[in-house]
Amino acid sequence: NFRSYLECQKTCFRIPKVPQICRFPKEEGHCRALLPRYFFSMTSMKCEPFSYGGCGGNSNRFQDLTSCMEYCSPQKTVPMLCLDPLDKGKCSASITRYYYNTATKSCQDFVYTGCGGSSNNFVSRQSCVDVCVKGRKRRLRQKKTKRITIL
Structure with missing residues (x-):
């Protein structure tokens, strides 16, 4: 449990780095056209x-705002626990559990041994989907809504 929502956000979500080309300073170029970029x-x-x-x-030059934002804007992605690798645990039980597969971006079942393992371990497929799939889509939708507002 976390003491605050902010503490939870800082712990559970990662912010991807801004791509390298987006880190370059604004550079108008050496010609004299006035192209909006x-x-x-x-x-x-x-x-x-x-x-321009x-x-x-x-390379930090985009023809339109949408292209720039799609490529460069940092966004929160899936919670960190969804990125943990599959770890079946260290005991001998056989319990059906679910984990988020980052390669397929879906929740899949696995046999949990009952102890140990990673945080990427959900009791039901639905709880995995709610945290790792729907949460990701909701954050992407919020980003798109912000983009529309900015335009």
Whole structure:
């Protein structure tokens, strides 16, 4: 149990790193066109408009806000416990349990031995789906809603 919602969020969720090209500073280029483009600002952690000269510059340059946000915006992903590798445990019982398979992005059954193992261990398929699948989709939906609001 956690003392606060914030403590839970900090412990259970990871924030992916911003991709390397999104870390480059804004660079207008050395030509003189005034093409509307977007770059990801590490200061504001948002995509911002700028005028691109048409040549030179760096890869932190996107034709539209949506492309910039899709590629660069950090987002919370699945809870950390869903990323734990499958570990059947160390005892000799045979209990059907469920784990989140990161490769298939789905919940699958496995035989739990009754003790030890990882946190990626759910009593029911539904509880696995609620935490690892629906939670992920909900966070992605919230991100898209924020994007629409920004536009």
